[in-house]
Amino acid sequence: MTQMDTASPPGQPTPNPGLCVVLGGTGGIGAALVAQLRAQGDAVLALGRQTQPALDYTAESTVAACAQHVAHQLGQTGMLLTRLIVATGFLHGPTPSGQRAEPERSWQHLNADALAHSFAVNAVGPALVMKHFLPLLPRQGRCVAAFLSARVGSIGDNALGGWYGYRASKAALNQLVHTAAIELARRNRDALCVALHPGTVDTGLSQPFAKTGLQVRPPNVAAGELLGVLDGLPPGSSGGFFDHRGMTVAW
Structure with a gap:
């Protein structure tokens, strides 16, 4: 089933009245992001391949169905979609x-x-997420759409070569994010759309390729860093590419 949690600790108000949606929220970094957000008392909706509705990028109809599900949740609760994280x-x-x-x-x-x-x-x-989910962001006030990219997707930072498919597809994602940020600003000048490099995280994606001496961080640590970056993004940073320390990454 879809994973959603709107509960706050007893006697404490919800710090963020908005809804956080994490796509890929059952994966390594995604699940850690969901756990971190819930620990902060945020309302979180996690969607992925094993949730209901399920998210399958090879079938646009599932992306649309997930967006409709989020729209229904927003309508039922009266909350605003303040964070969209694609992990x-x-x-x-x-x-x-x-x-x-x-x-x-x-x-x-x-x-x-x-x-x-x-x-x-x-x-x-x-890109399909942008098509179906970005229109759900509020038309005024701060909100953030963040897409996990990778430093190896940087053309300017590529000194080693190799990893053609991953590099090129993440470079394409970076261009999509930058382009979407321009359009999003026409709807809401306070909205942010950014690409994030999480660093090397101890997940199934990176484990086979983590070299000796490389700084590999647990998912919960990476999640905390990424959320800290999102919370600290200043106005004017939409369309940017940032690492887990908040530093700008070269395109």
């Missing part, structure tokens, strides 16, 4: 065709099926 991503694993995708070390390893799936999850899916 989905694909780096390695099985694809819908049954093949297995891995980060490419060379152009010799490029595979059309793996590339298509990387773009479907890392770029096309979030």
Whole structure:
């Protein structure tokens, strides 16, 4: 079932009267974000592949259905959608065709099926989220739409090469975020739409590739850092790309 929690600790008011929606909220970082938000007393709605309704980026109808579900919740509770966090991503694993995708070390390893799936999850899916979810954000007042990207998606910061599909699909996501931020500002000048680099987090996505000496942080630590960045974003930062410390990442 859809995971939603609006309860506050006994005797304490809800710090944020708005609703937080986390897409990919049952994954590694997503689940940690949901837990952190709930611990703060926020109302949270988590959606993912295993929730009801389910989110499947390969079927736009499910993205639309999830957005309709959120719209219904907003109408029923009278809350505003103040935080939308997209914590989905694909780096390695099985694809819908049954093949297995891995980060490419060379152009010799490029595979059309793996590339298509990387773009479907890392770029096309979030673009559909923009289409169906961004109109649910309030037309006035501060609200934030955040999309988890990756530093390896930075073109300016790419000194090592490799990882073609992941790099390119996350670079595409960054462009989508920047473009959506421009349109969103026409609806609400106080709305923020940003890309976030969470750093290397101890999840199934990064575990096989965490090098010795690399700073790998537990999901709960990463979630706290990301939420701190979102809360601290100043006016004018919409359309930006930030890391888990709040520092700007090169495009």
